[in-house]
Structure formats: C-alpha cells, structure tokens
Amino acid sequence: MDLVFDGKTYSVELEPQAVSGEIKAKVNEESFSQSVIRISDNTILFLSSDKIQKTYVASDNGKVIAHIDGKVVAFDKVIEGQKSFSREALEYGSKDQVSTPMPGKVVKILVKEGDHVTLKQPLVIVESMKMENELKSPSNGVIKSIHFAAGDLVGTGQPIIRIEPEE
Amino acid sequence: MDLVFDGKTYSVELEPQAVSGEIKAKVNEESFSQSVIRISDNTILFLSSDKIQKTYVASDNGKVIAHIDGKVVAFDKVIEGQKSFSREALEYGSKDQVSTPMPGKVVKILVKEGDHVTLKQPLVIVESMKMENELKSPSNGVIKSIHFAAGDLVGTGQPIIRIEPEE
Amino acid sequence: MFTKILIANRGEIAIRVIKACRELGIKSVAVYSTVDRNALHVQEADEAVWIGEAPAQESYLNIEAIIGAIKKTGANAVHPGYGFLAENHLFAERCEKEGIVFIGPDSRSMKLVSDKVASRQVTEKVGIPLIPGMKNKSTDVGECMAAAEQIGFPVLLKASAGGGGKGMRIIKSRDELASAVEAGMREAKSAFGDPSVYLEKYIEQPRHVEFQVLADKYGNAIHVFERECSIQRRHQKIVEESPSPALNEDLRRRMGETALKVVEVSGYSNAGTVEFLVDKKGHFYFLEVNARLQVEHPVTELVTGIDLVHAQFRIAAGEKLWIKQDDLKQRGHAIECRIYAEDPENGFLPSAGNILFMKEPTGPGIRHDCGIYSGYEVPVYYDPILSKLIAWAPTREHAIKRMAAALLDFPLLGIKTNIEFLREIMTHPEFANGNTFTDFIPRNLPDWTPARSEELLSQAALAAAIASDKPKRGAFAGKAELLSPWETLGDWHIGSGKG
C-alpha cells in the first residue's frame, strides 16, 4: 500500500509469517523482518532484539496516523486507481496559494493584487478559536488574486489568496 | 428484542423519533419515551427532565452488559428462532448441579454419592486464581453423581456434581 | 452548603467543577451551545441546559440565557470557571440582584481589580511596586502613541478588560505602534467585548510569578504560595510550575505579603491570583489580579494539599477561612502542561476536528484534567485548550522527568496538538536549569519543528499499513486476540529479533 507523508510516498508490502512469529515487510524497496503483536485496533507492539516499541494507530477515511516514540506521523492513503497526491496540495501551504487549515473569519487582508511579496511575509489575518493568526506567504512572488475580504467566513482549505511564485 | 437477566425476560421495542428528539420504547409492554444521545459504541446518555444518566454498554456474542449509576447488569440476548434460556441454566448455580464459573483444580470433594445435602452445604473445594473456593449446594437434595476427583482440572460450567433436588 | 450549582463554562474546567460538586453531594448543572451537545461536560453533569448557538456571544457569553438556565433548574449558585463570564462584573452584579450566589468575588471588587488601570491607581497608593505605564485605558491610537513616547520603547500593549494574552503585544518602536494597537483592540473587543487597551514599560527577560490567594467575606485572607508561569507563547501560558525556581524564602515571603496587601486594599474575596513580574535582579512588580480560578490552579493544589474549588464553594457559602497562613507548606514540586489543539509545525495555528484515538496518561503523581474523549469532535468556536497534564513529584527534577515520560506516552490522534512541543520544553537543558524567562520559547525553541528520521517514518509507514490491514469479519469486538494474521504469532524472546 502507498502512504504519503510530506510529499514523499512510502510503499509498504506486508508478508506475515505466521509460523516464525515475524512479518516480512518492504518499505520503499527496503526489506526487513520484524516481530509484531497487534494488541487492539489502536495498539501495535514492534519487537526487536533490544526494544519493545509500543505504537498507536488511528485512521479516518483517507488518513492513517501513527504514534511512535512520542512522535505523530499522519499519512495520506493513496487509494488504488486514484492518482497520488501530496499533503501540501491538500492542506494550506502549497507554493501558489494561501488557505486556512480550519474555518475562521478573515480579519484583514494585508496585500493587494499585483503586490510583490516575499517568503514568510504576512498576507492575511484570520481569526480562529478566538486567536488572530497571520497566514504567511509560502513563496516569493506576485499576488495573483484575492478571494475573500475582511469579515468573510472562510472554510478549511479554501484558497484565500493565489500567488504567482517567482524563481 | 428479548433480553434475559436472572431468569426474567425483558422484551424491548424501539421506535426512534428522529424529529422530536426522543425515542419511544416499550419494555415488557410498558411504554415510555426518552431522550437519548448515543455518544459512542460504549456510551449512551439518557436525558430526562431532571437528570442526565450516563450509561456504558458493551457486548460480546450472546451477551449485552449495561452499566447504569454504578450498577452492572449483564443480559443474555435471546436470538430469534432459538428458545429462551435463563442465566441460571448457563452458569453454575442451577438447582440440580454444581459447576465452576471459571477453570480451576478440584482440591477436595466433600460428599459422596447418595449423601443427603442441604442448601448452602459445602460440596466441593476448587482452586482458581490461587484461592480455594467452596462450592455450595444450590438446593436440599441427594447427591446423584460426582464427575471429578481431587486433582482434576475442571473447565467453566462443567458439572462437577449432580443433585436430585427435594421439595 | 449549596444544593445545586450551575457551571457557566465548558471543557476541562467545567468537568473539574462538576467533579468537585459530585464529591460534596451537590447537584451540578451544565450549560451547552448547539455545537457542544456531545461535549464531555454535558455527559458528566447531573443536568444540562442548552443556552444558544455555537458562537460564544450567543451561548457562553449570553448572560440572559445563563440566568434563565439557573432559574429554570433552581441552582443556588453559579461557578463561572475561567474565561467567558468569569471576570465579567455585570454578570456577577446580575447574579447578586437575582439572589444567585456567584462563586467568585463580589461585583464591586471584581470591577475594581479587573480594570487594570483602576487597580493600578488603588495599589499605587499603598506603595505596591508597579511597572511604569499609562494612567488610563484608551481606545485612541494617538493617545497611546503619546503615552508610549513618555514611557519609552519598548512598551507592552494589553487589553484593559481581560487576561490570557489576548490583545497583548510587545511594541518595539514608533513604527509598529499603530497597527499593533489596532489589532490589539480588535482582539480585545472580540474576546471581552471591550476594545480598551493600555500601555506599560516592557521589562526584558522577566519571569511571570503569581500568588494564589484565598480570602473570605470577613476580611481574612491567606496566600497559598506562588506559581511560576514564565513559559509562554504569544503571551499565552503553556507551562506552569510551583514552587518557582526563582524565589528564595525571603522573596517568597515579601511577595506573599504584597499579594495579601493587594487583596486587602481591593476588598477582594474568594479565590484569586495576584500576578507579578520578577526581573533578573529579583525586583518584583505587581501586574494585576485575576479575579477567578486560574487554568493553572492544580499545581498549587498538588503542592499545598488545598482543594481550591472546594475552598471557593465554602467561601462563597459564607464560611470563615478555616486555614491559617502558618499551617501552609509547599511540599514537592508540580508542573502543568496545557494541551492545546494547535499545530507547532505551522505557526501554532489552531487545529480542530475529530479525535480518532486518545489514551490518557496515568500513573503515580500524574493528574489529567481532561475535557475531551476518543471520538469527540473539537469545535472551532472556542479556546483551543483540550486538557491539562499535571505532574507532581518530591523534587523538581523528578517532576520534570515524570512529565516528560507522561507526554511521551500520550497519543492524541486526529488533530494537531502541542504535546511533542511540550516534551521538547521538558527535555530542554535550560528548563532543567530553571532558566525560565518569558522569552524562553523564542530564545530556545525558535521555529521548532519535530525531527523525524527516515527510520522513524519507515516504521510509522509499516504501522500504518498494518493498521489498515483490517480483518474481514467486521468490527473489533474488544478482543486482543484473533484480530489479524499477526496474532497467530508464537511467543517471542529477546534475541529472536530483527532480521
């Protein structure tokens, strides 16, 4: 199965070895074998010669999230027959647009169409969960279009500003 | 649906009223309506005019267990087409036999065939979880048969001693 | 004592108060907005009343709706929690008029202390040390500019009506002032309904140290020692501890006495917090009184053994203070980490959505004041605080390790949280050394992003693939066995390991 994190695809093949007490796996062509106990829907133990790694997992529609050693990794599942997508394109933060990861209210637009902007320059202020948040430019470029005005409500992932990135 | 607790059957009919925010229900012919929120697989809220009753539920094969106000009630589900059974007949404690609710080792048989026994008279000692437990007679009667001897391992619900109850 | 208390709040603090009610045999009433129908505080209360739509103005800030709910349920008293109406003196006043006990200070002293400018005036008179600043609050940029020139840059902008860092900004120069004041006023208006702000001298690299006080209605007051709350992000506290690593016995005594003097001159009663800045030379400045139970009250409870919510109830019910200052002692060390729904990798933007899986940390010395559960949908309308993790141990070093261990084994999956970031703070050598100044985060963890080795990512991908490889026979029945092919594995030994 193919999983995408931060634009990179991890192809995983599993081959459980019921008798030896291990599974053989390939992650991006690298083969290894690993002892595994599935404790519950949300808990997996990885066993190696010197370490038990308790791992928590949860999934939702197109997403699988793993928690290992206190670190969280959220993968997008690539469904067969559907082309691969990157996390960046789904969420805010692609190079050519600014959007918000959660619903909010546009408080102020800090630029206008045609402005030259630089990487990390604040472009728009959005209020969510009672805090004002500055959304910053994901690249050097020129403001191509602005889709919302102050006072507008904006939904998750809706492009607020489009940018023409420059090299 | 029919549920059995302690030998008594509770017939429940449900009729969710999506619009009014209530369900109509009949339990053993008594009708009432009740506001309900299903929080998760294991949590249900019952709402009445002066009380929120948080209720936990869990089920396993033929059993449904409810936890209300700190009290646990374990029902047997009556599957359609199957005749109703009582909890007593499934577990130890029926009037005509003694069995153990969990696996253990028979330590000592305290009676022999033909003995007259009285209600609550100790009949057999079984060791489970490192404690010796006396199993007592469920009725006044005569020992009909003894199926295990000291040192034998005995499984859940296996009859150890059968009794001919007397009136 | 009261027979029924309505809690005019939501989330972890509402649940904290509901549990206190339950212990004392007092009935609890929750209130909820439309979006909070499935919230945990509704499930935990004895009764619950719908008070309006999701936006706080229509529900949790809706005085009429809350007064209505109190009357409808026959509650004798209302606990406001923190935030929302907790420091709204009009609400306190309304309760007084309706004959409802407001569990907090009376409206008069609340009005005095919650007005930062008025409270400065009162405290200045009795010689309490203050940071140089504006004499009056303002909604005028020009007025602010003039004041800033007089105080001298850098200056600190604050909302007059509230706390929690809302509206707060450091202004380093003339050029930044206008836009900062405007933004601060907007935030103040949105958060507290009052856009007034004021300016004061900005103290560099200070510590934020506050004293918990308890005062009855008869003029008796004690302080319950300090909390250090210097670890902040955007003026929002995220880690608090007690005792403060910066205080010695003498400083602690002097600050405690000053805190009690503030209480005295403001005629304050019930639980409150007197906030100070402490500079690097050990000078301290009175900032303000928080006229409410604080988010971080558990660290005080764990170190002193006082139950502050029960104390609030008893004082509000008219009891005379039952504890003497000399009976109080700090024991061991407690640290609180605030668990927020926010994304440290992306400028700490708030995160909302469905909690797919959560396992609460437990164990000796661990307390988790929690407002969420597995399956809960975190709404976008309110503060992003999800829960508070508190660790107590005999020493600070041990408490830090206990907290770090608890944060390591705290999966909260489905939304972004600051858990990993908090662990980074707990394991930072400057935190271990007690170098906890308010610039701790910009100084020590600027632009922090979590490290994820390729090895970890491969392992995570493997776990994700195994998790997705569901058995075909339907829902997980609660059985640890027979779930998937891996469960048929034999027993494993050390040394049988890696291929």
Added chain:
Amino acid sequence: MFTKILIANRGEIAIRVIKACRELGIKSVAVYSTVDRNALHVQEADEAVWIGEAPAQESYLNIEAIIGAIKKTGANAVHPGYGFLAENHLFAERCEKEGIVFIGPDSRSMKLVSDKVASRQVTEKVGIPLIPGMKNKSTDVGECMAAAEQIGFPVLLKASAGGGGKGMRIIKSRDELASAVEAGMREAKSAFGDPSVYLEKYIEQPRHVEFQVLADKYGNAIHVFERECSIQRRHQKIVEESPSPALNEDLRRRMGETALKVVEVSGYSNAGTVEFLVDKKGHFYFLEVNARLQVEHPVTELVTGIDLVHAQFRIAAGEKLWIKQDDLKQRGHAIECRIYAEDPENGFLPSAGNILFMKEPTGPGIRHDCGIYSGYEVPVYYDPILSKLIAWAPTREHAIKRMAAALLDFPLLGIKTNIEFLREIMTHPEFANGNTFTDFIPRNLPDWTPARSEELLSQAALAAAIASDKPKRGAFAGKAELLSPWETLGDWHIGSGKG
C-alpha cells in the same frame, strides 16, 4: 544508579515499577509467561523476556528462568514486586551470588523476618509486644492441636512462609482444627512452596495497622507512618487507608518507635512493613515484617510525599538515607480500594475472561494503578487483583466521598468485579465513623447482594437494546455523530423530557 532493572512480576505492580524506571532514565525489562504475551506490563517495558508456561511455578516462580532473563538482558538489578518471589530468600541469595542487586532486603534478614516463628523469637527478646502463640512452625496436625489447647481457642492459623491471607483461618474449636490445618497447609504449599503453618491467639475485633519503614544499608532507618488495613475479606485486605482513624499522636509515636526497633534487631534494610494488631483498648501487638513493597504502598506515598519505589532503588544502589524522621509529616488522607476480578454475588468466586470495555477513573486526587485494558483477557492463573484505585483528599470525609464518586463512574465490563461492593463499603455509615475492625465485612455486609430495582433493570434493558441496534455501515469510526438514528436528534432542553 542502575542502568537496567528487570521486574520479576506482572500486572499493576510491574507497571508501577516500570514507570518509576522510565522517570529515572533506567531501562526496564519485563518477564512474562505464555498466557501473558498480551499483558500490559509487557507493553510498557523497554524489553520483555518469555520465562515459561502459564502456571506460576513454571514462570514467575521459576528462579532459573528469571536469573537467565537477567543475565541475557544485562540488567543490573531485579525488582520482585509483591507476591511470587518477593519474599523468597533463596531467590535473594541467588541474586547475591550472581552479583545481581536484589531490590529489597538482603537474604539473611529476609530469611529471618519472613520466618514468622524465628522473627517472634528475635523480637520477643527485646521486649516487643507479641500475641501469645506457637514457638515453632509445624506441618503436623497433632502438634498444632496440642499448641491450640495450650493457647486456648479461638486460635488463628497462618502460613509460616508468606502473607496476603493465604492459608489463614480462624479456628474456633477443637472440631474445626484438623481440616483447617490441612487446608491451610495445602494453600501455603501452593502459594509459597512451603506447607509450614503456625498458630496464635485470635484477638477479637482488632484493627490491622502497619508501619511503613525505610532502612538503608548503614543502619539508618525511618518509619513513614501507618496504614490501616482492617477491611478484609477472608484475611485478604481490600481497603487500606492512612492515617488510621484509630491512632492518636501518642500511640502513633510509640508504634513507630516499636517498628524501628523491629527493623534494628532484624538488621533489615530497604522498604518494609511492620504489621501490628491493635485491640479495642489501644494495645498493639507485633505480627510480622513484610519484606517487600506492599500492595497498599500508594496511600503512604500520597500522604507523605515519599516515592517508595524510587526510595527502594536508591537504597538498593547503596545511598545513605536522605530523609530524617522529623522532616516527615502526614498530610490529608488517602484510601486505596483493591479492584478484584471476583463475583460478590456468588461468594466472591474469582472471575476471568475478556474485558470488553473499561474507563479508568480520573480527576483531582485520583490515582489508578492499573494492570489491565479494554480488550485484555484476564487469565485464570494468577491473583485476581486487576488494579488499585487510590483517592487522596485534605480530609478523610472528603477522601471517602472522592473514592465513592470514582467507583460510581468506573465501568469495567465483561468480567465480574468487586467495584460495586467497594462502593457499598465507602458509603457505609460504620466506615464513615471509622469503625474499621477486621470483622467489618461479616459484621456489616454479610451476604451482600447488589440491589437492582425493576426501574433500573428496565433502563438497563433499554440501553442494551440501543447498544445492540448497530448502524449497518460497519465499524465505529471514532465519530460521535452519525452513528445511529438517535444522533439525528435535535438539541434538548431541561423540561422537554420524559413522556
């Protein structure tokens, strides 16, 4: 300090010790039997080693297998927990020979104190008050009969080699003696591998009060106050508390001094417990030393702020005692309830099976030392203890209410437990009054069965029916919404209620 500790135990106590290791940066090694492959202690440890088949004799009591696991993993030290090998002086001796630090007393003093008869002889010499009893242990019914005649009935039968109520019986008359001694010897053999028993005078309606002690390897010792453990069923403690409602300052001081004298004469080091009986007149009798960490150690930790497991590590590592007797103070009140897999409705027969659903109690002052999880299969092979619920509060009254509230909201479904029975104890007026004698349960709750009104049963049936009415589209996805028709309900108000 050690770098790696192997925990020769299972369940909640193994997890307690693993967490202590984690806090101190010490690697932990679990051991497990075949049936414990999915047990929680295996999941929490850094490493785990299979040591044998399910019966304890083949695994947790298997000295060779455990020594092998220690060597294989390179652990510096072993923590035995309680039960199993904790008080087996041969195991301690074997560790000493192998150069492994045994976290507990040395084998010599363990052998002395764990032999009840030998320890009586030593303590009697220095004037420590003892209950009249047999001078020697025995495996002979005739010998026991003669001794009982001399002491006078009623007499108490005890296993010589161990504690925890195993093998213990009250013998009221000559007629009962032979079968009681036989049964006691069988239980003693099975639990401790040694059938020896002894007899002593049975004190009616006593309290069981024990003192926690800490002694280093250099002759320094302190006591960490008392625990009252009078609430027992079949001589098995089920509720423990500290402070004891029966002690005044004078009695506490005298008993503490006696406890330290016992430690001194037996050359004991590390954590231990000196057990006493206290009669109704306030006379106390030394019973025995428990040469291990006790099940009920958390109540002492919560009241005194000492971490007993860390203390054990430090003492075993050779540290000098770092606490002075005068620095110790009891603060507030703590109660522990032992959660057992047993069926109070059916003579408290042990229960085993699959835990379908569990929600751990949480909240201020609540600690849950837990060895299980939702989905865990409780095996039949070991002690039926599942977890321990501990409540701390500023007063005994408050602690009782906190405990009762926590027990009320503690669903643990799928196996039978004593949770409801424990709540019955917590809400009993005789418990509230502090009338906690060892006959509390037979006297106040004989033949207890839970009350279940027809109204409750109807409501439960309704809940069960709703739970069974699953939506058709497969597994629960973690969403609180869209689960079944009820979720389309509108918002509800107080007063819209019952039909």
